[in-house]
Amino acid sequence: METRINISKVDPKAYEAMIGLEKYLMQSGLDKTLYELIKTRASQINGCAYCLNMHTRDAMELGETPQRLFLLDAWRETKLFTDKERAVLALTESMTLLSNGQVTDDIYKNAETHLTPNELAAVIMAVVAINGWNRIAITTRTLLD
Template sequence: MEARMDISKLAPAAYKAVIGLQLAVNNSGLDKTLSELIKIRASQLNGCAYCLNMHTRDARKMGETEQRIYGLSAWQEAPFYTDKERAALALTEAVTLLSSSRVPDDVYNAAAALFAPEEVAVITMAIVTINAWNRIAVTSRTLPD
């Protein structure tokens, strides 16, 4: 497989806007470990090899365990995640798979019960952002390093 295009060069203003969104999420105070778990899980669901490669490496550098990284595809059955992480992962799946199920009230309410409203907003933006990156990378066939 080879890359189709370099979208950063073909649509630089739009690409910079997505970078701006990512910077806003990065500077929001969202827990970095939780952010990486969100990025990895959304990237698994979207089949984005580039983002999976990047974010599993980033998670490892931050001290995330192999067990928790590998367990993400079965997080609902794995005992390695906190209640907050579980709520964020459920929200990640609901937002990422939006066309099939919408975001059910029980999923949203579970997250809202564990996170402040501002945190739910930032988590939602983190999910939206990684989904944008996944779609850019998958469409352009951005290859992992």
């Protein structure tokens, strides 16, 4: 598979805008391990090998267990994830799969129950960010290092 356009070189300002969102998320107070779970789950759904490779590695560096990462796509069938993580994963999936329908009130209210307003805002923006990165990496055929 041949790599396509390198947006960071062709249009650095576009790339810097995405980096700006990442900087916000790093300063938002969002738990870093939870953020890696969001990024990994959305990347699984989107089929982004580049991002999956990066974010599973980053998650393990933060102390995430291989077992939880192996079972992330089956999180509903395991008790390895907290109620808060489950609420965030449900929201992540729903936002990532918008073509399947709207984010339901049940999913949103469950996330709202487990997150502060600032955490909820950060989680929503985290899902937006990783879906953007997935679409960039897949479209440009960003290859694994």
